[in-house]
Amino acid sequence: MKKIVLFAMGVVLGGTALAQEKVETTISGDVVSSYIWRGQDLGSVSLQPTLGVAYRGLSLTAWGSVGLTEPADTKEFDLTLAYSIGGLNIGVTDYWFDSMASGGDPDARYFKYGSHSTNHVLEATVGYDFGVASLQWSTNFAGNDYKTDGKRAYSSYMEVNVPFKLYTVEWTATAGAVPFKSDAYATNGFAVTNLALKAAKDIKITDTFSVPVFGQVVANPCSQKAYLVFGFTLQP
Secondary structure (H helix, E strand, C coil), rough: CCCCCCCCECCHHHHHHHHCCCCCCEEEEEEEECCECCCCCEECCEEEEEEEEEEEEEEEEEEEECCCCCCCCCCCEEEEEEEEEEEEEEEEEEEEECCCCCCCCCCCCCCECCCCCEEEEEEEEEEEECCEEEEEEEEEECCECCCCCCCCCCEEEEEHHHHHHHHEEEEEEEEEEEECCECCCCCCCCCEEEEEEEEEEECCCCCCCCEEEEEEEECCCCEEEEEEEEEEEEEE
C-alpha cells in the first residue's frame, strides 16, 4: 500500500499554508529501487505515476505502482480525496491491489466491492502540519481489513515527520508506529514499524530542466528489517 500517504497522495497528505486560488494539476512519475511503504517491503524496482487536480484546498489524486523487474510484484491503484486548510488536512484513500494476502477477489476485479470479497481497502486520514513537524493518523474503515475471527480490524498507523535542510539537501526524518494488533501491518500490539531518513535534491540537467532525486534509509524495528532506497521523479 502506499508510500501515499496519501488520500497519500503516493502523493502524501500534508497541510498547506493557504488554499490555492486556481486549479492546479500534478503529473509525475517516480522510479524507485524498492517499493517500501510505512516500513513494509511491497516490491522491487517500481514505476509509480501520479495524476492529480487541486482547487482551494480540495484535491483528487490517482497514484499507482507497477513492478519493472519482478512480474509477480503487486500492481496498485489508489484514489485519494483530500482537503487541507491551514495546517490541517483530512482525506480518504481507496487502495486497490491486483492480489491480496488473504480474502479478497481472486479475479482481481476493480469494481468488485463485496464486503468479504474485494481487493479494495478504504482508509481515513487526519493530520496537522506544525511547520517544524507534522503528525498523521490513518485508519482503515472499509474493504479487505479483517481480524481472524471475521470482525473488522480497523488497522491504524500514526506517523511524525520532521523536515530540515542541511547544506543544499532537503531532509525528512520519519517515525511511524502501529498502535494495536494488525494483520495488515504484521503486528501483535503496539509496534514501531517505520524509522526513516530521506534526502532529496534537484539535479540540474539544463537551464530549464532538472530531475528530483532522493535516497532513503528505512528500518522496521518490528520486523527487524532495513532498506536502502534510491529514486528519481520525472515531471513536465
